[in-house]
Amino acid sequence: MTALKIGVIGCGSIARKRHLPEYALLPNVEITAVCDPNEDRVNEMATLYGAVAYTDYHELLRHEGLDAVSVCTPNALHAPISIAALEAGKHVLCEKPMAVSVEEGEAMIAAAEKAGKWLMIGHNQRLMLPHKKAKEILASGALGRILTFRTAFGHGGPETWSIEGAEGWFFKKEYAFIGAMGDLGVHKADLLRYLLGEEITEVGGFVGTLHKQNTDVDDNAVCVLKTESGVIGTLAASWTYKAKEDNSTTFYCENGILRLIEDTAYNVIVDHNNGERTLHQMGKVATNEKQNDSGIVREFVGHISSDTKPSISGEEGLKSLKVILAALKSAETGQIVRV
Numbered sequence: 001m002t003a004l005k006i007g008v009i010g011c012g013s014i015a016r017k018r019h020l021p022e023y024a025l026l027p028n029v030e031i032t033a034v035c036d037p038n039e040d041r042v043n044e045m046a047t048l049y050g051a052v053a054y055t056d057y058h059e060l061l062r063h064e065g066l067d068a069v070s071v072c073t074p075n076a077l078h079a080p081i082s083i084a085a086l087e088a089g090k091h092v093l094c095e096k097p098m099a100v101s102v103e104e105g106e107a108m109i110a111a112a113e114k115a116g117k118w119l120m121i122g123h124n125q126r127l128m129l130p131h132k133k134a135k136e137i138l139a140s141g142a143l144g145r146i147l148t149f150r151t152a153f154g155h156g157g158p159e160t161w162s163i164e165g166a167e168g169w170f171f172k173k174e175y176a177f178i179g180a181m182g183d184l185g186v187h188k189a190d191l192l193r194y195l196l197g198e199e200i201t202e203v204g205g206f207v208g209t210l211h212k213q214n215t216d217v218d219d220n221a222v223c224v225l226k227t228e229s230g231v232i233g234t235l236a237a238s239w240t241y242k243a244k245e246d247n248s249t250t251f252y253c254e255n256g257i258l259r260l261i262e263d264t265a266y267n268v269i270v271d272h273n274n275g276e277r278t279l280h281q282m283g284k285v286a287t288n289e290k291q292n293d294s295g296i297v298r299e300f301v302g303h304i305s306s307d308t309k310p311s312i313s314g315e316e317g318l319k320s321l322k323v324i325l326a327a328l329k330s331a332e333t334g335q336i337v338r339v
Contacts, residue, residue, distance in 0.1 A: 003030040004301060005065050007090070009057045009081055010072035011036035011045045012163045014095060019070045020049060022297035029301055035060040041163070057081055061088040068304060070297070071095060074175035075182060079104035082119065086111040091118045093300040097186045097324065098317040100177040105318035112314055120300050120310035121317030125191040127295035129282035130260050130267040134249075135195055137258060137270065144254030146231050151192060151249040153184040154238030157212065157219065171215035179217030181207055181324050185237030190312075190320035191249065192225070192235065199319065202226040204336045205327030211240045223327045 006023050008015050011034055023031050035054040036042035046053035054060040061069070061084060068091035071081050079099040082092045092112070098121045099105040112119035125131055137143065158170040169175035170183065193200060204224040212219040219239040226232050238246075251258040259269040268280035296312075303310045326337040 003028050004304060005030050005032040005067045007033040007035065007060050007063060007066050007069040008045075008051075008072060009035045009060060009069055009085075010074075011038070011041045012072060013161055015070065015072040016045070016163070017161075018294055019072055019093075019297055020045060022293055023070075023301075024049060025293070026298060026301055028305075032066055033060050033063045058084065061085055061090065066090060068092065068300070070300075074169040075177050076100055076175050079108055082108050083111045086115045086117050086119065089115060089117065091120075091300075091304050093120045093122060093297070094317075095122045096190075096317065097178070097182045097321050098314065099321060102318065102322060102325065105314065105321055109314040109318065118300075118303055118310055119314040120296075120303065121312050121314060121320075122296050123187060123190040123312050123317065123320065124294040124296040125187045126194045126312060127299060130280075131191060131195065131249075133268045133280055133282045134251075134258060134260050137268075138195060138251065138253075139197070143251070143256050143258060143270070146196065146251050146253050148231065148252045149192070149196075149233030149250060150236075151188045151233070152236040152238070152246045153188045154180070154236065154241035155184075155245040156242040157239035158183065166214075171212065171217060173216040176217050178324065178328065179209070179212075179215070180219050180237040180239045181205075181221040181327060183237070183239070185221055185223070185235060185327070186320055186324045188235050188237065188249070189323035190316070192233075193316075193320060193323075195249075195251075196227055196231060198227050198229055198231075199339070200225050200323050201228045201339050202336055203323060203326040203330055203339060205330035207327060207331035221327060221331075223330075225323070 031049040031051050033052045034045045035057045042053045069085045071094040082094045085092050159166040162168045207218045207221040210220045221237045223235045248262045249260040256272040261267045266279040266281050270278040322339050326339045330337040
């Protein structure tokens with residue numbers, strides 16, 4: 001079987017901790033080329049994975065025989081690099097948020113359609129085993145109708161794990177566009193859409209910089225969300241949860257409560273109205289500290305191999321992006337915003 005030839009654009013922490021090692025684990029996949037404007041960084045990864053090093057992504061895209069690329073760059077570069085890669089005939093796995101505007105997201109989707117190539121967005125929360133189990137439980141109807149929910153995603157900030165530390169692009173609006181809400185909140189917006197099985201239609205957001213110094217992006221956000229069927233809940237994203245990461249979600253339903261990633265021993269817990277409790281341990285959750293398989297690269301390669309459209313497509317990524325854009329607009333205007 002011919003090996004799938006992969007290029008990785010951007011050699012920062014997400015490439016080092018996720019994309020590159022996860023590609024390297026897969027059979028019939030060859031990390032062929034890597035790119036980063038930092039020569040020391042790209043040469044280190046090229047040596048480690050036996051790839052050709054480039055400092056210009058345009059040159060990488062001309063590498064002969066390249067089948068697909070991961071785009072692991074600052075947020076503001078996601079759309080232009082993804083579009084260039086699609087136009088060059090490559091499948092694209094793009095990190096989240098997929099773009100910095102609806103127009104950019106739509107342009108990415110159009111480029112994929114025109115090129116006849118797959119565009120997938122790195123929303124790995126959908127692929128975590130506790131969340132897959134939660135989808136199964138909610139879809140079964142055993143808990144009845146979902147009434148309300150709350151979800152949070154927070155840690156001490158990208159300076160704790162980013163290769164560039166506190167001086168990195170995450171804290172510069174020119175490159176990042178958005179802070180904690182784009183880094184973490186968009187993950188949870190996507191997860192909620194997946195688990196609820198319906199779209200978020202209204203958003204009220206409080207988005208601000210409460211603690212981080214020397215930055216022009218947000219470090220905390222709290223949003224109130226309403227779905228098309230009337231389910232309401234809250235989403236929090238933070239770069240100031242310093243003591244411990246929080247990646248929990250809770251659904252309050254007619255027949256009980258579903259708790260996800262709250263307990264260290266059991267990451268899926270169902271509290272039934274009759275007092276009974278059902279406990280599930282569904283494997284380890286991918287975190288910035290633990291380099292366990294996030295599943296996103298495996299999923300991407302699987303879709304290329306089977307020639308099937310990714311479930312976490314550009315269209316899905318755009319719907320989740322629209323939620324955080326609505327939160328930003330709400331925070332700016334002081335009004336509830338329709339998605």
